[in-house]
Amino acid sequence: MELRSTQTPDILPSYWYNIVPDLPEPLPPMIHPSGEPVKRSELEVLFPRSLVEQELSTQSRIPIPEAVRETLLMLGRPTPLIRARRLEEALKTNARIFFKYEGVLPTGSHKINTAVAQAYYNAVESVERVSTETGAGQWGSALSLAGNIYGLKVRVFMVRASYLQKPYRRILMEAYGAEVYPSPSTKTNTGRKLLAGNPDHPGSLGIAISEAIEDVVSSEGRAKYSLGSVLNHVLLHQSVIGLETIKQLELLGVERVDYVIGCVGGGSNFAGLSYPFIGYNYNNGEPPVFIAVEPETVPSMTRGEYRYDYGDTAGLTPLLKMYTLGHDYIPPPIYAGGLRYHGVAPSLSILVKNNIVKPVAYPQDEVLKAGLVFARTQGILPAPESSHAVKAVIDVALKYRGASEKPVILFNLSGHGLLDLSAYTRNY
Amino acid sequence: MELRSTQTPDILPSYWYNIVPDLPEPLPPMIHPSGEPVKRSELEVLFPRSLVEQELSTQSRIPIPEAVRETLLMLGRPTPLIRARRLEEALKTNARIFFKYEGVLPTGSHKINTAVAQAYYNAVESVERVSTETGAGQWGSALSLAGNIYGLKVRVFMVRASYLQKPYRRILMEAYGAEVYPSPSTKTNTGRKLLAGNPDHPGSLGIAISEAIEDVVSSEGRAKYSLGSVLNHVLLHQSVIGLETIKQLELLGVERVDYVIGCVGGGSNFAGLSYPFIGYNYNNGEPPVFIAVEPETVPSMTRGEYRYDYGDTAGLTPLLKMYTLGHDYIPPPIYAGGLRYHGVAPSLSILVKNNIVKPVAYPQDEVLKAGLVFARTQGILPAPESSHAVKAVIDVALKYRGASEKPVILFNLSGHGLLDLSAYTRNY
Numbered sequence: 080m081e082l083r084s085t086q087t088p089d090i091l092p093s094y095w096y097n098i099v100p101d102l103p104e105p106l107p108p109m110i111h112p113s114g115e116p117v118k119r120s121e122l123e124v125l126f127p128r129s130l131v132e133q134e135l136s137t138q139s140r141i142p143i144p145e146a147v148r149e150t151l152l153m154l155g156r157p158t159p160l161i162r163a164r165r166l167e168e169a170l171k172t173n174a175r176i177f178f179k180y181e182g183v184l185p186t187g188s189h190k191i192n193t194a195v196a197q198a199y200y201n202a203v204e205s206v207e208r209v210s211t212e213t214g215a216g217q218w219g220s221a222l223s224l225a226g227n228i229y230g231l232k233v234r235v236f237m238v239r240a241s242y243l244q245k246p247y248r249r250i251l252m253e254a255y256g257a258e259v260y261p262s263p264s265t266k267t268n269t270g271r272k273l274l275a276g277n278p279d280h281p282g283s284l285g286i287a288i289s290e291a292i293e294d295v296v297s298s299e300g301r302a303k304y305s306l307g308s309v310l311n312h313v314l315l316h317q318s319v320i321g322l323e324t325i326k327q328l329e330l331l332g333v334e335r336v337d338y339v340i341g342c343v344g345g346g347s348n349f350a351g352l353s354y355p356f357i358g359y360n361y362n363n364g365e366p367p368v369f370i371a372v373e374p375e376t377v378p379s380m381t382r383g384e385y386r387y388d389y390g391d392t393a394g395l396t397p398l399l400k401m402y403t404l405g406h407d408y409i410p411p412p413i414y415a416g417g418l419r420y421h422g423v424a425p426s427l428s429i430l431v432k433n434n435i436v437k438p439v440a441y442p443q444d445e446v447l448k449a450g451l452v453f454a455r456t457q458g459i460l461p462a463p464e465s466s467h468a469v470k471a472v473i474d475v476a477l478k479y480r481g482a483s484e485k486p487v488i489l490f491n492l493s494g495h496g497l498l499d500l501s502a503y504t505r506n507y
Numbered sequence: 508m509e510l511r512s513t514q515t516p517d518i519l520p521s522y523w524y525n526i527v528p529d530l531p532e533p534l535p536p537m538i539h540p541s542g543e544p545v546k547r548s549e550l551e552v553l554f555p556r557s558l559v560e561q562e563l564s565t566q567s568r569i570p571i572p573e574a575v576r577e578t579l580l581m582l583g584r585p586t587p588l589i590r591a592r593r594l595e596e597a598l599k600t601n602a603r604i605f606f607k608y609e610g611v612l613p614t615g616s617h618k619i620n621t622a623v624a625q626a627y628y629n630a631v632e633s634v635e636r637v638s639t640e641t642g643a644g645q646w647g648s649a650l651s652l653a654g655n656i657y658g659l660k661v662r663v664f665m666v667r668a669s670y671l672q673k674p675y676r677r678i679l680m681e682a683y684g685a686e687v688y689p690s691p692s693t694k695t696n697t698g699r700k701l702l703a704g705n706p707d708h709p710g711s712l713g714i715a716i717s718e719a720i721e722d723v724v725s726s727e728g729r730a731k732y733s734l735g736s737v738l739n740h741v742l743l744h745q746s747v748i749g750l751e752t753i754k755q756l757e758l759l760g761v762e763r764v765d766y767v768i769g770c771v772g773g774g775s776n777f778a779g780l781s782y783p784f785i786g787y788n789y790n791n792g793e794p795p796v797f798i799a800v801e802p803e804t805v806p807s808m809t810r811g812e813y814r815y816d817y818g819d820t821a822g823l824t825p826l827l828k829m830y831t832l833g834h835d836y837i838p839p840p841i842y843a844g845g846l847r848y849h850g851v852a853p854s855l856s857i858l859v860k861n862n863i864v865k866p867v868a869y870p871q872d873e874v875l876k877a878g879l880v881f882a883r884t885q886g887i888l889p890a891p892e893s894s895h896a897v898k899a900v901i902d903v904a905l906k907y908r909g910a911s912e913k914p915v916i917l918f919n920l921s922g923h924g925l926l927d928l929s930a931y932t933r934n935y
Contacts, residue, residue: 086514153592154886155611159583165656183583183611185886187925224886228593247675250928254882454682458582458613458652497615497925500678 090157090326091148094140096318098354098426099311101139103433106311106425109397110387117397125295125304126312127204130197133312139358141315143196150195150228155184156319160327165456172476173485177333178492179324179352180459186251188462188494189348190221190307193316197305198225208232208302210294212262212287214241214344215416215464216248217494218307223257234302236262236270236290239282241416247498262287269293269393283409284420285392292395308345309390309399309424317351320491325355328489335362337486338475340370341493342467343380343438344417346424348493354426357435367489369436370475371427372467374446377410379403379423380431380438388422401428413443414502415463439471446470447503450496462494463502518585518754519576522568524746526782526854527739529567531861534739534853537825538815545825553723553732554740555632558625561740567786569743571624578623578656583612584747588755593884600904601913605761606920607752607780608887614679616890616922617776618649618735621744625733626653636660636730638722640690640715642669642772643844643892644676645922646735651685662730664690664698664718667710669844675926690715697721697821711837712848713820720823736773737818737827737852745779748919753783756917763790765914766903768798769921770895771808771866772845774852776921782854785863795917797864798903799855800895802874805838807831807851808859808866816850829856841871842930843891867899874898875931878924890922891930 099106108116122131133141143151163176181189201209209231213219219235226233235257242249242261252259262282263270267290273280280286288306295304306313328336339356341349353369361367373380379402388403390396403422404410410419423431430436450466452473453459461469468490475488496502527534536544550559561569571579591604609617629637637659641647647663654661663685670677670689680687690710691698695718701708708714716734723732734741756764767784769777781797789795801808807830816831818824831850832838838847851859858864878894880901881887889897896918903916924930 153589155587161581164581185888185923227883228886247925247928250932251888251925254879254888254928254931256883451682455655455684458656460613460679460682495613497675497679500675500682503682504678 086157086159088152090323091151092143092319092322093148094142095315096322096355096358097136097139097141097311097315098358100137101358102426102429103435104429106429107400109399111397125292127200127206127303129200129204130312133315134310144199147196147199151192151319154191154195157323158183160324160331163457166453167476169452169456170473170476170480172479173482174476174479174488175485176472176476176488178490179320180492181320182459182492182495186217186220186224187498188217188221189317189320189351190218191225192319192351193307193313193347194221194225195228196316198222198229198231201303202229202231206231206303208234209305210234210291210302211305211307212236212284212291214238214284214419215499216241216245216252217417219257219259220248220251220255222305222307223252223255226257227255233257234294235259236264236287238262238284238287238416239280240412245498262290264290266290267293281412283392285406288391289393289395292391308347309422311426313347314350314354314424314426317347318355320348320351321353321355324352324489325359333487335487336367336489338370338488339367340372340468340471340488340490342418342464343371343373343423343427344420344464346427348491350424350427352491353436357430370471371431371436371438372471373438373440374413374415374418374467375440375442376413377404377418377420378440379421381440385428385432390422399425401425402431414447414499415467417464418467441467441470449473451503459492460496460503461492462496463499465493468492514585514587516580518751519579520571520747520750521576522570523743524750524783524786525564525567525569525739525743526786528565529786530854530857531863532857534857535828537827539825553720555628555634555731557628557632558740561743562738572627575624575627579620579747582619582623585751586611588752588759591885594881595904597880597884598901598904598908600907601910602904602907602916603913604900604904604916606918607748608920609748610887610920610923614645614648614652615926616645616649617745617748617779618646619653620747620779621735621741621775622649622653623656624744626650626657626659629731630657630659634659634731636662637733638662638719638730639733639735640664640712640719642666642712642847643927644669644673644680645845647685647687648676648679648683650733650735651680651683654685655683661685662722663687664692664715666690666712666715666844667708668840673926690718692718694718695721709840711820713834716819717821717823720819736775737850739854741775742778742782742852742854745775746783748779749781749783752780752917753787761915763915764795764917766798766916767795768800768896768899768916768918770846770892771799771801771851771855772848772892774855776919778852778855780919785858798899799859799864799866800899801866801868802841802843802846802895803868803870804841805832805846805848806868807849809868813856813860818850827853829853830859842875842927843895845892846895869895869898877901879931887920888924888931889920890924891927893921896920
């Protein structure tokens with residue numbers, strides 16, 4: 080066995096990596112519909128000051144507070160980096176496949192990495208309650224747990240279709256002490272308006288964001304908003320994934336990586352793994368191929384436009400420059416609820432536009448079949464979101480069947496699928 | 508942080524610990540209804556030779572085959588040993604609480620430890636298919652995965668009540684490629700007879716065992732039987748839990764343990780953690796208090812009789828000397844399906860009879876509330892089975908509120924509850 084001690088506490092970094100200063104072009108500012116850049120004070124209505132600071136930061140390294148680091152250690156970081164030998168054998172590939180496995184964390188995905196940081200800063204600034212949206216429920220579960228750890232109330236607007244189809248995720252959030260409302264809800268004007276038009280409205284992530292923001296804005300300063308992806312500070316917090324991986328690869332004696340692959344909804348798990356590899360000029364000037372995988376039915380990167388757009392449906396957020404399908408796009412119901420978002424992170428959009436990250440899109444059935452191949456070889460049933468990455472990994476690996484090269488493929492297994500099992504029934 | 512490198516591969520032992528030679532009295536042999544001890548050749552109808560060898564072994568240490576060890580490493584062993592600091596703080600106890608967390612393994616519980624070993628030996632002896640029963644589904648999932656790894660077919664008889672209430676577990680088994688039948692089923696005489704009497708028969712673990720055994724006996728040698736608890740070889744395979752823990756405690760500088768606590772269905776997770784502490788004379792002659800926790804509604808140890816009884820409902824297994832509620836006892840439906848078994852392991856029964864292990868029983872609601880306390884402090888929602896151990900831990904820890912002693916309480920968090928969330932809804 081070549082396994083080494085790659086889960087010692089020192090593997091968890093003491094700082095986060097911020098890609099903003101290393102982007103190939105400056106990050107366009109968030110703007111108002113008027114075209115004016117958004118003011119810091121305006122962002123502070125939504126977020127605590129320290130997170131606004133991080134959102135706008137141009138520093139490469141931002142120290143992780145010791146209290147956050149200890150919580151991440153308690154919850155199971157560093158997560159394992161595992162070589163997928165049985166998958167390699169099943170594919171008869173010469174490629175070596177490694178995956179970072181975030182599913183060992185208590186809510187089953189990477190989302191807790193930023194949830195802990197966000198809850199911590201909100202608590203330090205004496206915020207009483209955080210409000211958020213959730214689609215598949217992974218983000219909502221993570222924030223519910225993190226809020227509980229730091230003594231914050233948590234209110235979650237859960238896309239109604241998921242709320243009805245996925246009672247387990249709702250129960251998990253409630254078990255952590257959160258309030259969960261199906262969105263559209265009767266708690267907000269946005270929700271009430273939509274329900275008036277259609278009492279059975281299935282909801283969307285964009286609508287749930289609008290509701291959470293409205294809830295915060297009308298809270299008279301007692302509540303702040305919390306987002307699980309897209310924004311700089313969220314992607315920043317996820318950089319622990321890639322920073323740990325770089326150290327773990329070194330311990331395993333793996334000197335170069337040829338492909339870095341992840342799935343993309345808003346971009347946070349993909350960024351978490353890949354940005355440190357981009358920023359650190361990994362492989363000394365021969366960068367890996369970075370592949371960002373999205374569903375064919377939500378093709379923000381492969382078929383969206385690069386332009387300013389709202390982050391939510393009702394147009395309550397500032398405008399972000401990003402690849403988008405339009406903020407009024409309602410993605411069709413797919414199993415990977417975490418990827419049903421009309422846009423992608425502005426920083427990732429710049430990397431796609433500059434051909435540093437290559438986007439690909441796959442149809443749902445092929446993705447779920449790839450997830451089953453992974454379960455049957457490596458034992459872990461991936462979240463349907465993560466199965467998108469697995470599908471791309473398999474396609475790359477198959478190119479190296481009988482090849483003389485032995486490239487290293489690295490991917491992020493961002494979560495397990497134990498709360499999404501019904502997704503797989505059609506594809507046995 | 509006092510965390511140290513306690514998940515390196517060398518923590519996983521290279522041998523299993525067998526308590527049989529260290530029991531305070533000899534283990535009574537399995538017998539036939541005639542009263543004659545069961546012959547080795549008779550057991551070999553049900554199990555491959557190497558497992559029969561282990562079942563009857565009186566050696567203390569049995570080497571773990573390297574192929575099994577590598578699979579256990581691949582699946583995530585060694586599992587973490589975690590100090591439950593936030594639980595300690597919430598309880599305002601002076602006790603230090605540590606838990607071994609088996610829920611990081613892919614099927615979410617400790618069951619994979621023996622599933623891998625059993626599947627390996629069956630495969631080495633060219634068995635085509637293994638047949639088993641499952642209650643809550645944790646054992647069935649584990650064997651389905653392990654069978655898949657070693658290229659064995661797996662057939663699972665799943666207690667009908669669970670089959671209907673827990674489609675997710677069934678889907679997971681099928682995702683790993685197993686055949687799953689609701690028990691009583693139409694595949695066996697036992698099943699058909701019961702269904703004739705009651706087409707909606709909810710089933711029980713004892714009935715499902717009868718079906719699996721009948722399936723094997725009528726397979727003309729192509730299939731073998733596999734059991735997830737109770738038998739010596741199963742408890743043997745689980746000893747990796749306690750052996751790892753002893754090494755991990757040493758690395759953490761914890762020199763003595765005052766309480767060792769686990770839940771008991773058939774006894775395998777409890778034995779896995781505690782037997783090495785019993786056998787190694789831990790604390791140098793001042794043994795920890797060993798507490799075995801069962802549900803009040805299935806009180807095998809606290810209210811059962813110590814006598815010979817069948818392991819299944821139909822009387823197809825040999826007779827085992829154990830604490831039992833009677834093989835025809837049908838436990839009421841409780842959330843902790845893994846604890847719904849009429850007997851307990853013969854070796855554990857001897858330890859209970861000799862006052863080495865102290866049994867306690869708790870009502871379901873208190874247990875589930877304890878599970879929620881754990882989720883809200885440590886972040887991990889326990890399996891309803893494991894919440895029994897948590898309840899006992901909390902009760903012991905509360906005795907040391909404001910005490911001058913700082914005892915160490917160790918328990919086995921044998922699995923997470925992400926596939927059993929509905930259990931918790933009544934108890935928010």
